[in-house]
Amino acid sequence: MARKVTVIGGGIVGLAVARSLVQRGAQVTVLEKEARWGAHQTGHNSNVVHAGLYYKPGSLKARMSVAGNRSMVEYAQANGVPVEVCGKLVVATSEAELPALEVLAQRAEANGVPAKMITQGQAREYEPEVAAVAALRVESTGIIDFPAVCAAIVRELETAGADLRLSTPALGIRTSERGTVEVATGGAIVRSDALVNCAGLHSDRVARMAGFSPKARIVPFRGEYYELRPDRSHLVKGLIYPVPDPTLPFLGVHLTRMLDGSVHAGPNAVLALRREGYRWGDLSVADLLETARFPGTWRLARKYAFPVGYEEVRRSLSKRRFAASLAKLVPAVGEDDLVRSGAGVRAQALLPDGSLVDDFLVEQGHRQVHVLNAPSPAATSALEIGNHLAELLFTTM
Ligand SMILES: Cc1cc2nc3c(=O)[nH]c(=O)nc-3n(C[C@H](O)[C@H](O)[C@H](O)COP(=O)(O)OP(=O)(O)OC[C@H]3O[C@@H](n4cnc5c(N)ncnc54)[C@H](O)[C@@H]3O)c2cc1C
Incomplete structure (x- = not known):
């Protein structure tokens, strides 16, 4: 008999894991508290398909964003989702930033990301208005419509017969004596064999609801x-990023x-x-x-x-x-x-x-997997994260 799995959270990560579970023969229910899919982080981001150059070699972020860069672009192309692999520039605006830019270039190489150091003149061929003493040109960065990716996954899930419930918050979770996971939603109790928590901004609370004690x-x-302003948008041709502060998890404006x-x-x-x-x-x-x-x-x-x-x-x-x-x-x-x-x-x-927490963080228990940190580039990496979580869940059952 097909295994029943409840996924909490209908952002891009929850929908992607639901897709991976369905592909492995599971009967999936997705619970989303809002009235539309991708209503929070997924629907309010930069819509960039990251290349994977920033992340510590070997980390989940590095592995899944490099693979995700490819799988996300392929998925979009195959499903009529707008996407464009336009490349980007990371620019050093002073001599003082050059060593950090070099470190980034080495990291890109270690992660297998195609990137090359270019001069100020070469940078201006891409971006005539840019202030750069040098730049790192990254070819595989793209722009996409992540909510449209969610819509495409939802169509796939509907076709596969998944039970998709909007406006359905998970309010309480317990495991019955027979090992069934029961999620109270206000309207009904959803029973299944296993649970995946992809609740984003509420993921730690949902984990605690399920009896977990996450440290984070x-x-x-x-x-x-x-x-x-539209009449000034000609100043930027593609994507221009600063050299990031390595002590912070954000990329800078x-x-x-x-x-x-x-x-x-x-x-x-x-x-x-x-x-x-x-x-x-x-x-x-x-x-x-x-x-x-x-x-x-x-x-x-x-x-x-x-x-x-x-x-x-x-x-x-x-x-x-x-x-x-x-x-x-x-x-x-x-x-x-x-x-x-x-x-x-x-x-x-x-x-x-x-x-x-720098890397993606996933914790698992008996018949439960909790995604406790999935910040950028988790939208880029979503299909890879989905596969990873589905594999993990099946090892816990
Ligand atoms: C400003 C910003 C810019 C970013 N730029 C990029 C980028 O360019 N490229 C990139 O790859 N990544 C980017 N990211 C990161 C990316 O958006 C996230 O990593 C990704 O969307 C995470 O997806 P998620 O499904 O885990 O979370 P979410 O999209 O937040 O989804 C979680 C869902 O769970 C639901 N939920 C919560 N609690 C419950 C409950 N109790 N019951 C039912 N449902 C519940 C929420 O309503 C929500 O819809 C950016 C993020 C931000 C905020």
Whole structure:
């Protein structure tokens, strides 16, 4: 008889694991609390298919993003999802950034990512307005429509007869004496042989609901975007990224030409005041208390509050500062060229010692798999993560 599996979370990771499970013969139910698929991180991101150059060689992120870069592009092409492999530039804007750019070039090589160091003149052939003393050209980076990927997976799941439930939050989880996993949804109890938790910003809470005690807590980091005014979008031809700070898990504000020709600028990284807090006014006392009670929060604050966190908050509140960060990459970009766009909230796992979990983090128990850290590039890597989780789950059953 087919094994029954419940997947909690209908973002790109939950949908991808559901697809992998169906392909292995499982009977799958997906529970999503919102009224549409991909409503949170998946629907509020940069839509970049990352190449895999930033991540520690051998890490899950490195392996799955390099493979995911290929599988995601192939999936999109085969399923009528808009995608374009346009390549990108990582630019050193001063001599001081050159050693870090070299390190990145070596990392790209170690991860098997096609990338080459180019001169200022060569960089300007790709991006005439860029300020670069040198750049790393990465060919395999692309732009995509991740919500359209979700829609394609949903169509596949529907065809395969999966039970897909929107507006259905998982409110409680217990394992019966006979070993059946029971998920209370408010309306009904969903019974299955196994559970996969892909609840993104709520993944640690869902794990605790299932009787797990994950060490890591989710800390929500909001990333805000601006857009270049349409008459200024000619300033950016493709994707322009800064040399990242290796001590931080974020890539720094960048300029991304989207599939519709608009140019997005961002995201920055500020602590959100609720798990799904897309604006400064979105505040949850319960979420804040939970974050404040976790010892890792205070250790993180000691490390990053000043000057990194302080500067991020100032940039979030000041369009002039945001524009100044972008002008380091493209000096012609000014404050008046920017229009406020949306924001996304990253689910970033934090450990009690104050360190941010760098790699994807998956924990498994009897008939349960919990995805406890799946930040960028998890959308790029989703099909690989899906396969990995499906394999893991079957080893626990
Ligand atoms: C600003 C930003 C920019 C990014 N840029 C990129 C990029 O360019 N490329 C890239 O590869 N990655 C990028 N990422 C990362 C990427 O978006 C995420 O890694 C990916 O979307 C994670 O998918 P997910 O399915 O795990 O989470 P989500 O998309 O957040 O899905 C989790 C789902 O679980 C649901 N849920 C939660 N609790 C429950 C419950 N109790 N019951 C039922 N449902 C529940 C939520 O409603 C949500 O829909 C970015 C992220 C952000 C925030």
